[in-house]
Amino acid sequence: MVTYQPLSELPIRQVSELWNHAFEGYIVNASMPLDRFIARIVNDGLCLERSLACYVDGVPAGIVVNSYREEDGMLIARNGGTAIAPEFRGQGIGKKMMEKNAELYIEQGVRRAYLEAISTNEPAISLYESVGYEIIDRLLIMTNEQAIDLQPTQETLSRYTRVRGMAAEAASVAFYRSGEVWQTDVTGIKDGECVIVLEGEEQVGYGLFKRVFDAKGRLTAITLLRCEAAPGHPDAVAVLKAAIQEIIQSGYTCKRSAFNIRASHKELVDVLKEYGFTSSMEQVLMVHEYSAT
Missing domain, CATH: 3.40.630.30 (Gcn5-related N-acetyltransferase (GNAT))
Incomplete structure (x- = not known):
């Protein structure tokens, strides 16, 4: 059974550990110590109350973190990180989690949502496209x-x-x-x-x-x-x-x-x-x- 919990209901160390585990083996190293994770929450304006931890039969399986802002009277969201723990990948959990996140956006009255994905991460891009996201540009570093x-x-x-x-x-x-x-x-x-x-x-x-x-x-x-x-x-x-x-x-x-x-x-x-x-x-x-x- 797949269940969800707002990140704000978890101890911050547990949230940090879930982030690091879910991003294991990612294309770029997204893991970080607790102090840097807390700094990222502040710097990126992440809203833990409206971000999700995903569980499969009670076992932590994934995470999605969101930011929100008002623009011209319209609520806009940004998906600041979505990842699935290695042992749960390839089981459709990512799509279920993105669909749950979309429900959260709709409940909050979000009118537009953004995210970025590394251009070589074709599975992630395909996942986002399958739930309604469209590529509008490329971003260069x-x-x-x-x-x-x-x-x-x-x-x-x-x-x-x-x-x-x-x-x-x-x-x-x-x-x-x-x-x-x-x-x-x-x-x-x-x-x-x-x-x-x-x-x-x-x-x-x-x-x-x-x-x-x-x-x-x-x-x-x-x-x-x-x-x-x-x-x-x-x-x-x-x-x-x-x-x-x-x-x-x-x-x-x-x-x-x-x-x-x-x-x-x-x-x-x-x-x-x-x-x-x-x-x-x-x-x-x-x-x-x-x-x-």
């Missing part, structure tokens, strides 16, 4: 660990002003939209920063990123999360470059990455490739639309 020397041209310096701030400030940009890539929205970025690009007094672009420092305050990593030019800007590529040149901090030797960049944002992908970034992993972005009740 790109890296560059080389020293970069990208000094802005005099034209860039004279034409654009770049103002740095905290990530949340990007939401004030007139053309900022929450978008569909959950983890690269300002609401999901903890300790992030932004660069806003101005042409005169007009906001024409922005970038969202995070930096990591070691115990001695040395810069060790920069992650670009999002970069956009104003819709219809006649020189969008120049705007993107102005933002990225400010973000990647030329001259430092550190790990640089770009996380979940939409493949459909070709101008940005081409700029990153020009600057030496290469794709290290790819995910698919999937969505499920639910009718209003």
Whole structure:
């Protein structure tokens, strides 16, 4: 018999152990110690009350964790992780769990749900498609660990002003939209920063990123999360470059990455490739639309 229990009803250590066991042998190592798991709950805005543990005859068999947010008066969900314990795989438990999660979404009034899956994980993608999800884009994870020397041209310096701030400030940009890539929205970025690009007094672009420092305050990593030019800007590529040149901090030797960049944002992908970034992993972005009740 398959049964379910909200994760909020379990001790947090038990939830963490279930997560780690369910993800054993996964394509990428998703296991983590308890303190990191707790941090992930906070950073990803996971809602344990509306996430599920799955049991088969009383034995823990799977887990699905969800996040929720309001957008334009509509409740949106994100499946932040679904996995089945190794001894229960191949028995149809994943589909039953996804169908139960869909019931939970409908009960909560969710109108749209997102998830990401590694593009090579064909069984998972097929499972999600079988319960109504559709692929709407590919998400690229790109890296560059080389020293970069990208000094802005005099034209860039004279034409654009770049103002740095905290990530949340990007939401004030007139053309900022929450978008569909959950983890690269300002609401999901903890300790992030932004660069806003101005042409005169007009906001024409922005970038969202995070930096990591070691115990001695040395810069060790920069992650670009999002970069956009104003819709219809006649020189969008120049705007993107102005933002990225400010973000990647030329001259430092550190790990640089770009996380979940939409493949459909070709101008940005081409700029990153020009600057030496290469794709290290790819995910698919999937969505499920639910009718209003």
